Amino acid sequence: MPRTCVNDRLVAIGMLRGGMTYTDVARRFGVTRQSVALWRRRYQQNNGNVRDLPRQGRPRVTNPQQDRFIRVQHLRNRFHPATVTAKTIPGLRRICPRVVRNRLKEHGIRPRRPAVRPVLQPRHRAARLAWCRQQLRQRIV
Secondary structure, eight states, X not given: OOOOOHHHHHHHHHHHHTTOOHHHXXXXXXXXXXXXXXXXXXXXXXXXXXXOOOOOSOOOSSOHHHHHHHHHHHHHSTTOOHHHHHHXXXXXXXXXXXXHHHHHHHTTOOOOOOOOOOOOOHXXXXXXXXXXXXXXXXXXX
8 A cells, every 4th residue: 555645644633633533534545544543643642743664675676767767668679578678777776687577567567578480481481372372272173
C-alpha cells in the first residue's frame, strides 16, 4: 500500500479534531480505520509528529526516474535483453540485469525474444512455391 504524505495525515488529524469519525476520515483518504487511529496516536505521543517510521527491507537500487527510464528503454527496443538495458541506465551505481527484469515485471511488461529461424534462400522459396502448386494440382484433379 502506498504511503500517505505527512500533509494528508495532518489534515486527517484536523478532521478528527473537527468531529469527523474515524470511518469517514479513512474513507476520504482511502485507508483503513486502524491507519487513521495510528496517525492520531502517533500525533499525541510524539508532540505533533506524524512522520512515517522507517520500514524494514532492502532499499531500492533505482529511483522512480530510473524505473521510468528502464520502462521507456525497453518499450523502444523490445528485443534488447536485460543485460543491454542494465548497461545503458544512467546513474552512479551499476544496475544488474535482475533489477531490470524486476522493474519491467512491476510495470506488467513480460520479456519477449525474437524467434530464431533459418534464413530462407531464394531457391528455398522457389522450392516451397513449387511444392504448394503441386499440392493444389493434386487436389483439383
